[in-house]
Amino acid sequence: MKKFQSPKGTRDVLPAEQKYWRQVEQVLDSLARIFGYERLDLPVFESTALFQRGVGTGTDIVEKEMYTFTDKGGDSMTLRPEFTAGVIRAYLENGMASRPKPVKLWSYGPIFRYERPQAGRYRQFTQFNIEAIGEMDPALDFEIMSAAWQLFSDLKFRNLCFQINSIGCPACRPGYMEQLKAHFRSHEKDLCGDCRNRLEKNPLRLLDCKKETCKPLADRAPRAADFLCKECADHFETLKRYLDSMAMPYTVNPRLVRGLDYYTKTVFEVWAEGIGAQNAVCGGGRYDGLAEILGGPPTPGIGFAAGIERLVMTLMHQQIPVPETGRPDVYVACQDPKAMPEAVRLATLLRQAGTPAVLGFGGRSLKAQLREADNRGARFTAIIGEEELGKQAVQVRDMTKAVQEQLSWTDLITRFRRPRD
Numbered sequence: 001m002k003k004f005q006s007p008k009g010t011r012d013v014l015p016a017e018q019k020y021w022r023q024v025e026q027v028l029d030s031l032a033r034i035f036g037y038e039r040l041d042l043p044v045f046e047s048t049a050l051f052q053r054g055v056g057t058g059t060d061i062v063e064k065e066m067y068t069f070t071d072k073g074g075d076s077m078t079l080r081p082e083f084t085a086g087v088i089r090a091y092l093e094n095g096m097a098s099r100p101k102p103v104k105l106w107s108y109g110p111i112f113r114y115e116r117p118q119a120g121r122y123r124q125f126t127q128f129n130i131e132a133i134g135e136m137d138p139a140l141d142f143e144i145m146s147a148a149w150q151l152f153s154d155l156k157f158r159n160l161c162f163q164i165n166s167i168g169c170p171a172c173r174p175g176y177m178e179q180l181k182a183h184f185r186s187h188e189k190d191l192c193g194d195c196r197n198r199l200e201k202n203p204l205r206l207l208d209c210k211k212e213t214c215k216p217l218a219d220r221a222p223r224a225a226d227f228l229c230k231e232c233a234d235h236f237e238t239l240k241r242y243l244d245s246m247a248m249p250y251t252v253n254p255r256l257v258r259g260l261d262y263y264t265k266t267v268f269e270v271w272a273e274g275i276g277a278q279n280a281v282c283g284g285g286r287y288d289g290l291a292e293i294l295g296g297p298p299t300p301g302i303g304f305a306a307g308i309e310r311l312v313m314t315l316m317h318q319q320i321p322v323p324e325t326g327r328p329d330v331y332v333a334c335q336d337p338k339a340m341p342e343a344v345r346l347a348t349l350l351r352q353a354g355t356p357a358v359l360g361f362g363g364r365s366l367k368a369q370l371r372e373a374d375n376r377g378a379r380f381t382a383i384i385g386e387e388e389l390g391k392q393a394v395q396v397r398d399m400t401k402a403v404q405e406q407l408s409w410t411d412l413i414t415r416f417r418r419p420r421d
């Protein structure tokens with residue numbers, strides 16, 4: 001019989017890798033607390049129309065990458081390919097607009113995109129997503145960006161830098177789009193097939209085409225920042241002043257547009273030294289029109305998302321030290337199998353006191369048990385020897401110093417007791 005394998009583009013996160021995940025999750029948790037963001041959990045699937053409307057039908061995500069299925073009731077559902085549309089759906093549906101603004105929310109969990117699998121990119125991956133809804137102030141753009149900055153600083157990533165751009169608003173973008181279309185139309189025969197298809201529907205996307213034929217044309221294309229209306233230009237200038245004042249380095253990147261339709265004004269990425277050269281570790285931006293697109297009142301918003309698999313890969317690749325997890329404090333061993341009932345009781349009492357404790361099973365020799373304690377990284381071994389049998393006592397061996405002393409169970413439990421959080 002053929003052996004089962006995980007589906008293409010998915011992966012198992014094995015125990016050895018979990019300490020990196022735990023490190024990232026702890027940093028995220030404290031980041032959200034420090035910046036005052038509240039957690040929002042959303043369904044893994046939503047109605048397909050939400051993403052068609054919210055993400056946009058001209059995008060790669062909606063055109064090619066969604067896991068869409070018809071459920072048994074005949075409704076079209078899609079495994080979420082991003083968080084933001086769902087967050088705004090939940091914001092509108094749950095009446096969060098009546099809360100003090102901005103409403104600051106974060107989410108965490110699996111995201112699904114049918115992409116060509118490559119290093120660090122999976123069809124099921126995990127995203128951290130943060131959104132601030134209901135406020136236009138560029139100080140909020142700065143706050144969201146500084147949260148991203150602090151995230152990667154706390155993770156000890158090196159050589160951080162922002163890439164920023166402003167892609168305008170409904171007042172100034174149409175004029176820019178016309179300029180952009182005219183530029184690319186005059187070179188239409190040199191464009192790749194994808195770009196030719198997108199030219200009329202979504203010309204912004206031509207700016208981030210990775211094909212060698214299209215790149216030089218994108219480099220010479222008109223820049224969004226030169227076509228901003230006064231409001232958008234002021235917004236962008238104010239944001240840059242905040243970044244300057246906090247000495248957060250940035251590059252204005254006229255080709256940064258992000259792949260989703262809903263962005264307005266500020267778009268940004270954080271670049272860090274990762275797996276090889278500097279590359280994007282998160283991306284986000286402002287989406288002032290999204291709530292309206294989804295049938296709500298005009299509601300500005302801004303956020304960013306980061307893929308956790310790539311963060312974990314970067315932590316591992318940069319050999320950034322993270323705290324070890326899963327090492328037991330105490331390994332309970334017995335010299336003679338007849339001490340096993342006592343060993344079972346002792347291990348239970350230790351655990352009830354919050355001490356990570358492991359028990360040697362199977363009536364093996366003491367030597368085999370000590371070897372196992374060593375392999376599991378136990379800090380101490382509590383041995384019930386001939387001497388200690390029936391006396392509620394143990395020999396405690398420090399596994400690193402190889403010194404041993406006799407202790408009563410009560411003293412042992414007191415010494416290793418851990419307050420539970």
Ligand SMILES: [Zn+2]
Nearest residue numbers: 169172229232
């Ligand atoms: Zn504008």
Ligand SMILES: [Zn+2]
Nearest residue numbers: 192195209214
């Ligand atoms: Zn192209």
